[in-house]
Amino acid sequence: MTSNRPYLIRAIWQWISDNDLTPHLLVNADAQGVEIPRQFVEDGRIVLNVSASAARDLELGNDYISFGARFSGTPMNVLVPVSAVLGIYARENGQGMLFPEDEGGDAPPDQPDDNTPPTGGRPSLKVVK
Template sequence: MSSQRPYLLRALYEWIADNGMTPHVLVDARMPGVRVPAHAVKDGRIVLNIAERAVAKLELGNDSIRFTARFAGVSQSVMVPLEAVIAIYSRETGQGMAMPDEPRTPPAAQADAVEIEQAAETPSGDATETPETPPEPPKRGGHLRIVK
């Protein structure tokens, strides 16, 4: 399945803007691919105002947020991979949402899973096999924080 992040981000952006509020995103600036002004980063994070009046050429894509904005009077290009977005919220009310963690299976683990499935399909001839225990459901990660 495709990631839910871009859809949630666009929906919340639209909801915040439609209600006359200012959308902000909290970004983990240490993530690979994040291009933001270094002088604006504090404790590895940056809050970006992505209101239509604050940015130019805003693109809320499926993989990243891209726009041009002024920082200390200098126009700069900004690019934020969606994996680096921690939350989107309204500056005025603080209402919004922390982005959910995406379940990721590394490619090597996927290959291992295929090999295990194939091995399970081949009869082993061993009558002492015990039935497998069902896998535990994935743990829900993350929690909401009030970001001011």
């Protein structure tokens, strides 16, 4: 299956926006393909305001998030691979979702790599933190 991260980002962006709050992305600035203003990077991460009023031509795609914005008055185009997004949250109250820093493959880490179905036992759910 494909990653659920882009779908969750879009859904949480919509939820935050619908509640008249300001969505922010936490991004791994050192990830491959990230095009951001480097002068605002702290500890290898950057926080980006992706509200409708701050991000011009915002596109929350399946592979990349892109938009135009002003940084210290200077216009810049931003490009962030979805895999580099570490979280999305509301500035005002911190509510949102954090994602794992590295999104291995498409299969969860506790699943076998082949397509062999599990044998016996009951299906179970586990809490993911």
